[in-house]
Amino acid sequence: MYYQDSIEYKSENIYHQKTREYFNEVMSSYNNGNYRSAVVMLYSVVICDLIYKLQELSDRYSDHIAISILSRIKQEQEEYPSNPKWEKTLIDEVSTRTNLLEPQDKLNINYLRDIRHLSAHPVLDQLDILVKPNKETVRANMANMLDGLLCKSPILSNKIIITLLEDLVSIEEQLVKQEDLERYINSKYLTKINKPTEEKLFRGLWKFSFRLQDTQTNKHRIVIYNSLLILFRKELTFFVSLIQNDKNYYSQINLDNSNILDLMINFWSQYPVTYIHMDETVKVIIDNIVRDNFDLFAKSVFLSESLPEHFSKIRTRVSSESITPRMKDSEKALLFSLSEEQGITKEFLDFLIFLFRKSSSYSDGDYNFREYIIPYGKLFTKDQFIEILKAINENNQLNSRWDSRKDNPRLKNIIDESPFKDEIDYTQYPNFRF
Known part of the structure; x- marks a missing residue:
């Protein structure tokens, strides 16, 4: 929307709190028609903001480039305390060694710097010793600095x-x-x-x-x-x-x-x-x-086109194998998570019961009961419990395995703690011994 392109709106999104405070002085000068003062202050705000961002990179992220730039700037200030050339060094270093400034941003800052010098330094051979920029120029510079620097996060400046x-x-x-x-x-x-x-x-x-x-x-x-x-x-x-x-x-x-x-x-x-x-x-x-x-x-x-179709493909492949393959925890966890997200947990549980039913050895039965039945005991419906009991009753590799002596009572306890406790007739499954 149009208002989002306004300087007033953009200034609310200035990243650093102190920069936002300083920029208010720029706005005040601009709104009062003090365009020369606005430009001089805007350039100072830009320099301060660059330093603030480098300091955050140094302190919070231990950014080696930021640390080295700050060290060089400090050294130049100490060597030439009355010479502001360190400001140009700062802009050049940030531009060439970080990603904070796009090429156009550096050009805009350099342009602002030139206008700032004309506004702040007397020119003896002109009638107006101090140059006064017009309103449109000042506003354009303010917008460029907001978009190119002031509203950016410092971590943009690093790789x-x-x-x-x-x-x-x-x-x-x-x-x-x-x-x-x-x-x-x-x-x-x-x-x-x-x-x-x-x-x-x-x-x-x-x-x-x-x-x-x-x-x-x-x-x-x-x-x-x-x-x-x-x-x-x-x-x-x-x-x-x-x-x-x-x-x-x-x-x-x-x-x-x-x-x-x-x-x-x-x-x-x-x-x-x-x-x-x-x-x-x-x-x-x-x-x-x-x-x-x-x-x-x-x-x-x-x-597969869908998760149910994928379950069907796995069933087909398992049915064609002479030895029942076992799904690992990572595979099971992924399929369960996707089933929950898609609201088809029942299809996932039916698939596990299918794998349990296909147990082709005592060791398969032990593994499949431990991995496919017990972890999901509280999620099974009445019909699914019945299918599990049928599988045990009909598959000798499930009902005759040694571990069934302790596994079957565990399954019955799970059923007894479910809402279907009194709805299942165990006499229908004589090989399910508990």
């Missing part, structure tokens, strides 16, 4: 991916829960960056999550990946469009690394639309991998 990665390594052991990590990253980084910086950060996190495999990256890959998820979920549509528009970059994935492959499949299964935009070479490799690996196939939801 943010390196700052974030170093931070993640330091807090990884303290922030184990995803919700705690999300609160931390949102508060410290994501609320302070703009769209271009989000794009740079996403590209960097993608590379570290799914491509690089040096020692440090391998060690901290999980927290990096979790951070990528947090960023992705914040602007899902925006990042999907990035992947779509730069398919070549985002299809560069190290599929030979089993850990990367596992995380990549997790990501695609949670967000199948991202897999659609992968290069065909990636899709061919994935098709071949999951054909020979049941564990990866079981969690590759993105290869």
Whole structure:
């Protein structure tokens, strides 16, 4: 809207509190027609804001570039206390060594600096010794400084991916829960960056999550990946469009690394639309991998049109196997989480009962009861409990296994604690002994 382009509105979004306070003096001079004073003060505000941002980078993020720039400026001030040339050094250093200023921003600051000098320093060979800028020039400079510098977060000035990665390594052991990590990253980084910086950060996190495999990256890959998820979920549509528009970059994935492959499949299964935009070479490799690996196939939801269809595909594959494959915790957790999100938990539980029924050995029965039945006992419906009892009654690998002597009483206790306690006739299942 129009009012959002106004200087008054933009000034409310100035990042640093002291800068906002100083800028009010600029506004006061401008509103009172004191355009010369407004320009002189605006330039001072810009210099102060650059220093404030460097100080925050130094103090909060231990930014080595910010520290070195501040050190150089301090040294110049001490060597030449009456010479303001350090101001130019400050602008040049920030422009060349950080990402805070775009090329146009530096040109605008230099232009402001020139006008400031003409407004503050007498020119002896002119009738008006001090130049007085007009209203439009002053307002344009104010708008340029707000957009190009004053409203920006200081972390834009650094290679943010390196700052974030170093931070993640330091807090990884303290922030184990995803919700705690999300609160931390949102508060410290994501609320302070703009769209271009989000794009740079996403590209960097993608590379570290799914491509690089040096020692440090391998060690901290999980927290990096979790951070990528947090960023992705914040602007899902925006990042999907990035992947779509730069398919070549985002299809560069190290599929030979089993850990990367596992995380990549997790990501695609949670967000199948991202897999659609992968290069065909990636899709061919994935098709071949999951054909020979049941564990990866079981969690590759993105290869099906829907989650129920994926359950059906797994059933078909399990039915064709001579030995019943077992789903690992990670696969089970992913499918359960997606089922909850989509409101089809019942279909997931029916699928687990199917796997339980297909137990082809005593050890399968022990594993499947422990992994597929007990953890979800409180979620089963009456009809599902009946299906479990039928499976035990009809499958010798379930009812004759040694562990059934302790497992069957556990199952009955779960049923007795459910609302269906008095609705199940155990005499219908003579091989279910408790």
